Amino acid sequence: MSTEEQDAIIAALAPVIDGIVTTLGSFCEVVVHDFRRPERSVVAIAGTVTGRTVDGSMSEIGMGILARGDEATDELNYITRTQDGKLVKSSTMVLRDSAGTVFGALCVNVDITAVNQAHALIGELAGVTGSAAMPTTTFDNDIGSVVDAIVDAHQLRQNKKWSELSRSERLELFSSLDDHGVFAVRGAAQQVAERLGISRASAYSYLAKARTGGANGPDRSATVGTDQDGAQA
Missing domain, CATH: 1.10.10 (Arc Repressor Mutant, subunit A)
Incomplete structure (x- = not known):
């Protein structure tokens, strides 16, 4: 395991996330996590969907990936609800070094609350109701x-x-x-x-x-x- 290599990957991603958020807009948040420091895994963040900051913590989803270690795989296009009620569509992509060691993750969170509300309204107008309950995920700096x-x-x-x-x-x-x-x-x-x-x-x-x-x-x-x-x- 090369600490220098892992540091270089994280350093290369940090400026990229600003470009992603600028492209996708204010409803998007991109986070770089360093699993070597799980208590304050957020090393870079752009956007404000979950309200976290640099040195903030990972969510339950990140902790689950951390627990799986090198067997972890990407978690793509899952939907959760924040504690303040936002509906968030996310993808978490694991970061590996050349030895295959999982040491972090790149996460994209998109606030789809307004889209879901519009969908519900259209459904009501069309006479279609009902939606699955989404699990609540804890996003917190602590x-x-x-x-x-x-x-x-x-x-x-x-x-x-x-x-x-x-x-x-x-x-x-x-x-x-x-x-x-x-x-x-x-x-x-x-x-x-x-x-x-x-x-x-x-x-x-x-x-x-x-x-x-x-x-x-x-x-x-x-x-x-x-x-x-x-x-x-």
């Missing part, structure tokens, strides 16, 4: 807000408090959070522990068991390492 949103979403799906979860459900929760890249973020284990009302040591214990399959799951021990704050994960 990675902590993104981590909290992922944890909360998993708890809402289970519809149980931590104290009500069975051992297998607890391991499933930690396995799912790990799959979404949560524990690649510095200090995430402590944040998850506080969110769930457990100790940091317990969080690491559940994570280690989830990664080795616990009682029933697959053995993922090869992925066990240290998180970004240096503690055993």
